[in-house]
Amino acid sequence: MRAAYASATKPDEPLAGLTVGDLPEPSPPDGWVTVDVRASSLNHHEIWSLRGVGLPADRLPMILGCDASGVDTAGHEVVVYPVIKDPADPRGFSLLSERWPGTLAERVAVPAENLVPKPAGISFLDAACLPTAWLTAYHMLTARGRVADAGSVLVQGAGGGVATAAVALATALGKRVYATSRDAAKRERIAELGATAVEPGARLPERVDVVIESVGAPTFEHSLKCSAPGARIVVCGATGGPFPKVDLRRVFMMQLEILGSTMGTAEELAALLDLCVERGIRPVIDSTYGFSAVSDAFARLNSGEIFGKVAVDHLH
Template identity: 55%
Template sequence: MLAATVARFSPDSPLDGLEVGQRPEPEEREHWSTVDVQAATLNHHDLWSLRGVGLRAEQLPMVLGTDAAGVAPDGSRVLVHGVIGADGHGVGPRERRTLLSEKYPGTLAERVAVPTANLVPLPDELSFAEAACLPTAWLTAYRMLFGAGGLTPGDRVLVQGAGGGVATAAIALGAAAGLEVVATSRSAAKRARALELGAAHAVEPGERLPARVDAVVESVGQATWAHSVRSVRPGGTIVVCGATSGDAPPAELTRVFFNEIRVQGVTMGSRDDLAALVRFCARTGLRPVIDSEVPLARVADGLARLEAGEQTGKIVVLP
């Protein structure tokens, strides 16, 4: 089958470590199912893997990808939950949590094997491409807003770095749920797009906000951390899911403890969270923002666009 793999680590130029070619079919395992992938999407996790973060040399070549929607062996439409080992189904209760492409081959392939319990039914209202956007970025944003962030309609949230997958999802989900969303971006075009998605305000990074927010969706890291700490209200929450600009500079602990700010990390969400997100989208008509689509054979083009930060929304890969 055709698949995109990490063939070698390339910390400074991640695409140099990418290979697209034929790989063996997924291994048959008890309590696992092989899904015919109809759509997958790209994440910064793929670029980190190509740089060598989270993988060992002896694991190579490793198939990339954490998101997929497709067809199960029984012919049903399914969405893949890419967290393996969270509840033990299909791997045993003592296996530590990993994402697809960290221990088990990922979704940037014609077929992917996952524990059968990780399959979420996909309603007809969502296309395969739309659904494939949900399991990493949209699921993470959903949990950041309504789980870790504890936000409810009428609350204010700051979303740093409008344009990325998680940030775009957080803007759309927050607006649909009645939150007052403030988004930041260096790009005037991305600020305008954030307003189109439902943000109440879109400002440049570091700009003073109209009012302090109840929570911050932080996925940028070093470039925005100080602004996040200064923008959240006393007793508010900064929810962190990544650091695309690098690890945070000085943590501003004086502000954190004096204002009793809570910092909460999030990595994706549970299978139940994903099922709830699917229902939310199906019932409200909310759909993920798709930046572009690329065939699997030209996945390097999509990864280059992601690395350059040119996308708004998700880049879909079609096997």
């Protein structure tokens, strides 16, 4: 079957390790199901894998990709939940494409419990954009940030998959949303999603109840200063650097919570799908490529110019 996979890892030139070609069909163990993939989407996880982060040489070649929607062997339309229970991993789980082959292929095998029914009201392409970035944002807002008790949200570094999802979801949930971006064009697009778009470090008209933080060192001081008493700063990444300066006096005087967050549950993915259908929310898609142009999709992701998700239509 055709697949996009890491044939080598190149820390300084990740796309040089990407190969598109034929690999063997999945051989699912007991309790696993094969899915015919109709659509997938890319995450920066794929770029890190091609750099060799979390993907040692002894696991190559490895089919890349965490996100997919498709049809299972019983003919059901499904969305693939990409988190696999893994006692050998310090986190207690692995993502598809770390230890087991990923979704950027004609077919993928996953545990049966990792299949979430796809609602009829959402397309394969839109559904395939939800399992990693949008689920991460949903979990950050609801489970970790307790956004139901919040009036306002700040999203740092909007433009990428998680941050853009957080803007769209928080707005749909009726919150006052502020979002930062260094790029003027991206700020215009953020405003179109219903948020107040500001430059990084800008003073906000109010202190917020929840901060969605994926940038790290360049923005964390701003996140602290923008937090209202008792606010939750929810952290899912550190793309700008993992070692910010933290004024602990502000943390304890304002009774702030700094919360780590990674992915979400299969039940939350089902709830996110239902919310998208009920509220008419659709993922922000930067660009869509046919599988024959998946190398171009990777180049687009790696460019750093994206706004939203890079999607792949496996039927073209």
